[in-house]
Amino acid sequence: MMCITSVTASKNIPDNLRRSIAMLSRFKDLSIGHAIFLVTTTIVGVIMLLSTTLTYQLIFARTDELIESTSKEINKQVVMNYENYLSNVINTSNSLQKYILDLTKANEVSNLENLFMATLNIERNIENIALFDLSGNRIVSSTGETIADDIISRSWFIEARNNVDIHHFSSSHIEDVVVNGTTEVFSVSRSIYYYEEGIQKEGVLLIDIDTRNLKALAAQTNLGNQGHIIITNQGNELIYSSLPECTTDVCESARIANDIVLGGKLVTLDNMAMFANVNTIKYTRWNIATFINVNDITNSKTDTLYRIVLIFLGTLIAIAISSAVFSMRISKPMNKLKEHIHLIQEGDFDTMVQVEGQREVVVLADAFNSMSNRIKELMQRVLxxxxxxxxxxxxxxxxxxxxxxxxxxxxxxxxxxxxxxxxxxxxxxxxxxxxxxxxxxxxxxxxxxxxxxxxxxxxxxxxxxxxxxxxxxxxxxxxxxxxxxxxxxxxxxxxxxxxxxxxxxxxxxxxxxxxxxxxxxxxxxxxxxxxxxxxxxxxxxxxxxxxxxxxxxxxxxxxxxxxxxxxxxxxxxxxxxxxxxxxxxxxxxxxxxxxxxx
Missing domain, CATH: 3.30.565.10 (Histidine kinase-like ATPase, C-terminal domain)
Incomplete structure (x- = not known):
């Protein structure tokens, strides 16, 4: 097999050489004007093509880097805003846990209720605060409304029971701690200890947070037309979306965020270019994805490409025209000399060639006229x-x-x-x-x-x-x-x-x-x-x-x-x-x- 390949390669070499020689022969057959035009246009065209390609790659690479870096900075700022917000919630929860332990130990449950009410007055974004025993019975709460009977079946209650070491954040929902709740909240729950008649017991602390502040944080960041934020939990379930069309886990934005997991990517949503960046929020097991509209930048890249192509074509046409004019300044007088030679071959020594162009060509024409006159004189003498x-x-x-x-x-x-x-x-x-x-x-x-x-x-x-x-x-x-x-x-x-x-x-x-x-x-x-x-x-x-x-x-x-x-x-x-x-x-x-x- 190797022998056959070697023989084939050796046969192809002369063929390639013959083709190269044939191309050179065809080039030699060109007139001087066509040769100058072809060489100049080819060289300038290749240089322009290389420079245009490099410029395009450089500009677009920098543009892509700018899009990515800007999107990451915006995502970082959004994550920071949410982390600061949720950090305040967690600090409030931690403070309440300390007071609950101290006040219940002192059997001052009434003061604990006052503490809950005072906290609601201070933190306007908190809708409800309640402490339940492991059976779902209310021990103390910030509301006097009727508590729901099936507290132990709520997801926030179950999560707190299953993992007692961390705070649990639920998805947004209508408050379900009271009967006939109307406010949209997300629940922060954690397993804590309290005292009842001097005996330490385990219970669940619930804090319902109004989602309006969560939405306000999303509205504070300019993400462009149709730009939005979505938050999912560790099970890829949708917790929050600032895009009204995205209300379920199967919306396109949620799917893209779940596919990315962590990091950034340029995607297309509803025929618009978006840069999606996915990150995690500290203190929680939430993922937050920002979708920033970069359609204008992408369109500007396309416009830039069109302009570069137009500049390239315009420059190439200008060079071709200039090359054609320059070559004509040489080839036109040379063609006149050629026609004059034919006249001399036919015996016409009286017509003088008059040319305009480069100085060397004019000098050549004058020398040719002098030679023609001299030949005419010699021929007349011989005749x-x-x-x-x-x-x-x-x-x-x-x-x-x-x-x-x-x-x-x-x-x-x-x-x-x-x-x-x-x-x-x-x-x-x-x-x-x-x-x-x-x-x-x-x-x-x-x-x-x-x-x-x-x-x-x-x-x-x-x-x-x-x-x-x-x-x-x-x-x-x-x-x-x-x-x-x-x-x-x-x-x-x-x-x-x-x-x-x-x-x-x-x-x-x-x-x-x-x-x-x-x-x-x-x-x-x-x-x-x-x-x-x-x-x-x-x-x-x-x-x-x-x-x-x-x-x-x-x-x-x-x-x-x-x-x-x-x-x-x-x-x-x-x-x-x-x-x-x-x-x-x-x-x-x-x-x-x-x-x-x-």
């Missing part, structure tokens, strides 16, 4: 250098066309002159002059398509003379694209490629078709020639050479492709379509509205 570099490269590529073509044309004119074709020499020179007039007319990188077509027309006239009109050409240019701009000297290399690779010596005529139209925002120029055509493998090889993926011995198509990409970017393209022994078509694709790239 300018790249543009200049591309211009230089573009001009160099363009300049490659003129010497190449001039060499070929002059070679053709030499051949015509050697063959005495003077008319053709004249036409060729005129066409050549027109051709170069456009080439050197200005430094613009682009021309309108109609000018580029006219330029190529002169070129084709020269080539027709050279190739003895072995090919014919045709233009199919849509009027919508005549004024679209294209790269200067971009069409002539395509036509030259069609002549070189498309003319078949064995055929009388080869056709070259040049088309221009607009499609999907692009100017499309197609150069079509009948001829040998080529396989797809050869097309792929030429495309690779054009893109610079393979070395090329021909510069015409590659030169045009490179200038297209330098000027228009990736939107422009040059591609070949061919059918073996049928035709070859070279297509140039130029985006419209991109005439100022360089």
């Amino acid at each position: 300018k250098e790249q543009v200049e570099k591309r211009k230089t490269h573009f001009v160099a590529l363009q300049n490659q066309i003129n010497p190449h073509f001039l060499y070929n044309t002059l070679d053709s004119i030499v051949w015509l002159s050697e063959n005495n074709r003077n008319k053709d020499v004249e036409k060729a020179i005129i066409a050549l002059s027109k051709f170069f007039r456009m080439s050197i007319s200005d430094q613009m990188s682009t021309v309108q398509l109609k000018d580029e077509v006219e330029h190529v027309r002169n070129y084709l006239l020269i080539q027709q003379i050279r190739y003895q009109h072995s090919f014919k050409f045709e233009f199919d240019i849509n009027p919508d694209v005549e004024h679209n701009f294209v790269l200067k000297l971009s069409l002539q290399p395509l036509v030259e490629n069609a002549i070189i690779h498309g003319i078949r010596p064995e055929e009388s005529f080869t056709k070259i078709l040049i088309k221009g139209f607009q499609k999907d925002g692009f100017t499309i120029i197609e150069v079509y020639n009948e001829g040998y055509g080529m396989t797809q493998q050869r097309i792929d090889e030429i495309q690779a050479m054009i893109r610079g993926e393979k070395e090329s011995v021909s510069m015409g198509l590659k030169n045009v492709y490179q200038r297209l990409r330098l000027y228009y970017g990736l939107d422009a393209d040059l591609y070949i379509e061919s059918e073996l022994d049928e035709y070859t078509k070279v297509t140039m694709k130029i985006p419209i509205g991109r005439e100022a790239q360089l």
Whole structure:
């Protein structure tokens, strides 16, 4: 069993560790504002909860101690009042016992009756004083009324006979020593000795005490609303209760007092908080219980608890709001910086970030703006250098066309002159002059398509003379694209490629078709020639050479492709379509509205 427990515990440790790591990971994923808010609120909340709990326990503990100590003091004072009162009764009884013994010994019974009457006049709370023999016969009394016949059956008489060493206190009752008694009294009785005809005998002394003074003592003490006093004897029988509803031994107050026996306890009576304190009264075997109303104090404890909770919640809310405001002073500018970083990632270096908040965040934002400006300046410098570099490269590529073509044309004119074709020499020179007039007319990188077509027309006239009109050409240019701009000297290399690779010596005529139209925002120029055509493998090889993926011995198509990409970017393209022994078509694709790239 121990082994199984150890294995289970060892398995739980990694699980707990993984959960802790997962919680830390989730905390790391929080934003700085949420982290500050969560940490601050949690720390302050825990501190407030601990302090509130401690304050609550301290205040309530002190309140409970105060209730208990105050209740005990009140109970002690009540007990003292009753003990003083009953002590006077016992002192009176003890004095009477001495006089009874002396006067009966002297056979002065009449003086004893006078003594009883005088005592009644002095002690107004005494209702009757009587001396009985053991048979219940009256020896002497303070009243001349008829004495009851069954004295020996009275509880006070029986108690005195059964225990001769102490005074006995009965419960409250209507006086029963005389016939037709009307006053509510409690009886104090004791077994005493007296003399009859010189012989010492045992008898019972009775003193009936009016209960009004007993009730007055209870009324003197302020026990609060429904606060009261009850007195019970050693048999838990109710002797007296200041609460009118409590008239029997089975009332709730008597039951609580009997359960407590001695000491104090907080109880609830009729939905009111009472502190019950039970004590004994000296000289008697009575228990006295005081029920003090502490409902207001208990309610004040509840009110105090509500106030503490409200203060705790209010403070926690105030701290949460303050923490949220403070975290926003940090997180809001940080979020602005984050958004600005995204703008920079998208290429916007012109927007400056303006933040308000803590000094460190403002300094960070200013530093970020300075960094953004510096990056912008560096990028503009690099861009300018790249543009200049591309211009230089573009001009160099363009300049490659003129010497190449001039060499070929002059070679053709030499051949015509050697063959005495003077008319053709004249036409060729005129066409050549027109051709170069456009080439050197200005430094613009682009021309309108109609000018580029006219330029190529002169070129084709020269080539027709050279190739003895072995090919014919045709233009199919849509009027919508005549004024679209294209790269200067971009069409002539395509036509030259069609002549070189498309003319078949064995055929009388080869056709070259040049088309221009607009499609999907692009100017499309197609150069079509009948001829040998080529396989797809050869097309792929030429495309690779054009893109610079393979070395090329021909510069015409590659030169045009490179200038297209330098000027228009990736939107422009040059591609070949061919059918073996049928035709070859070279297509140039130029985006419209991109005439100022360089």
